[in-house]
Each structure stands twice: as structure tokens, then as C-alpha cells.
Amino acid sequence: MTIKDYIEVAHQNAVDKGFWDKPRNDGEIIALLHSELSECLEAMRSKEPDAKERIAEELADFCIRLFDYCGGRDIDLDSELRPHLENDEAPLTFARLSKHAELKIGFGEEKVPFNDGTIIADLHSLVSQYYEDINPMYKKNKGEPRIDLILMGVILYAFSKEIDLEKAIVEKVKRNQSRPRLHNKKF
Numbered sequence: 031m032t033i034k035d036y037i038e039v040a041h042q043n044a045v046d047k048g049f050w051d052k053p054r055n056d057g058e059i060i061a062l063l064h065s066e067l068s069e070c071l072e073a074m075r076s077k078e079p080d081a082k083e084r085i086a087e088e089l090a091d092f093c094i095r096l097f098d099y100c101g102g103r104d105i106d107l108d109s110e111l112r113p114h115l116e117n118d119e120a121p122l123t124f125a126r127l128s129k130h131a132e133l134k135i136g137f138g139e140e141k142v143p144f145n146d147g148t149i150i151a152d153l154h155s156l157v158s159q160y161y162e163d164i165n166p167m168y169k170k171n172k173g174e175p176r177i178d179l180i181l182m183g184v185i186l187y188a189f190s191k192e193i194d195l196e197k198a199i200v201e202k203v204k205r206n207q208s209r210p211r212l213h214n215k216k217f
Contacts, residue, residue, distance in 0.1 A: 031200075033097075033122045034108050039203060040094045041101025048211045050102060058217070059099050060161040066092035067153050074146040082193065089188055090198035094206065096181060110178035124196035127185050149187045156180045 031039075044050060070088035073081055100107045108122050114130055115122070156179050162168040163175040188195035206213070 031123070031196075032108070033111065033124075033127075036093075036199065036203075037097040037101045037107060040097035043203065043207055044098040044102070047206070047209065047213065049098070049217075052217075054102060056103075056161065056164060059095070059102075060157060063092060063095050063099075063157050064154060066095055067150050067157070071147065071150045074150070082191070085191070086188070086193045086195065086198035087202060089184055089193065089195055090202040093181070093184060093195065093199050094202060096177070096184075100177070105177060107177060107181065110176070111181070114178065114182060124185070124199075127182070128189050128195075149183070153180065153183050153187075156183055 041050075066088055070085055070092065073084035073088050076084065078084070097107075099105070111122055111127065112118070115126065120126065156176070159173070160175050160177055160180060163173050185195060187193075
């Protein structure tokens with residue numbers, strides 16, 4: 031499947047489950063992305079034998095929320111990711127993006143060393159920066175929203191930990207499709 035396919039599937043499932051019955055605000059969706067990152071950090075801290083699987087599941091949850099958001103806001107993530115692959119026109123898949131996971135993802139000329147906590151903090155920062163860039167309330171330091179950096183950061187981390195992110199996403203999408211309306215939540 032391509033990134034566009036994942037966006038379509040994630041968003042359609044969220045629509046089918048009632049998450050888009052009412053208009054959704056960016057702040058709520060951004061907060062939910064942050065919650066998935068925090069859950070991922072808790073999985074990283076675990077000494078349980080299934081910690082790697084839990085990390086994969088939380089990264090998958092994050093990606094699914096990100097894909098749903100892109101679908102709901104008509105964000106062409108595919109076009110935003112193209113520069114990472116030198117604008118190659120071949121369909122964007124996780125396999126292709128994973129091969130390029132060691133590219134710099136916006137941290138300047140020097141590669142930044144990272145550990146589990148640092149990468150989650152960096153991803154939180156990228157999500158927050160994206161929110162500031164799209165939110166009219168934040169007037170100063172408005173930059174070009176870079177949602178592509180967020181996904182590339184997740185892919186970079188998964189690649190570095192030998193996590194099959196695509197497999198985790200496929201499994202989580204299947205589980206989500208069988209869950210009840212609104213996943214038994216208020217919103």
C-alpha cells in the first residue's frame with residue numbers, strides 16, 4: 031500500500047466509526063497525537079518482554095492518527111514527502127521511505143544523536159511546531175507547516191529499532207475496523 035492508501039483507509043475508518051460526525055478541531059487532534067507519543071515513551075520505559083511490540087503498536091496508533099488527520103484536512107502528505115526522495119515520482123510506500131530513513135529530517139547540517147527519550151521529545155517538538163505553524167493564534171515565528179518531518183521522524187525511529195512499522199499499522203488498522211463506534215469514547 032502507498033502512503034496515500036494508508037491515509038484513505040485510516041480516514042475512512044475514522045469517518046465510519048463516527049470520529050468525523052462533527053467538525054474536529056486541530057488542537058484536539060494534535061493533543062491526541064501527543065498522547066500517542068507519550069504512550070510510546072511509556073512502552074519504551076517498560077521492562078516487560080513485549081515492550082518492542084507495544085512500542086510498535088503506539089507508533090502505529092500515532093501514524094494512523096496522523097494519516098486520519100491528513101485525510102480529514104486534505105493534506106497531500108505524498109507531495110510533502112517527495113523532497114525526501116529527491117522528488118522521485120514512484121509511488122510512496124513504507125519500504126521506500128524506510129530505505130531513506132537515515133536522511134536528515136530537518137535538524138540542520140549536523141546529525142543529532144538520539145536515544146528513546148530524545149526522539150520522543152523531538153517528535154513532540156515537531157508536532158507542537160506544526161500546530162504553531164497552522165494555528166493563526168501564533169503570529170510570531172510562523173513557518174511552513176512540515177507534517178512530513180513528523181512522519182519521517184517516526185519512520186527513522188522505527189527503522190533504528192528494527193520495528194516493522196508498516197506491519198504494525200496494518201495490524202492496528204484491522205483491529206480498529208472491528209472496534210465499536212467511537213471506540214467507546216465520547217469523542
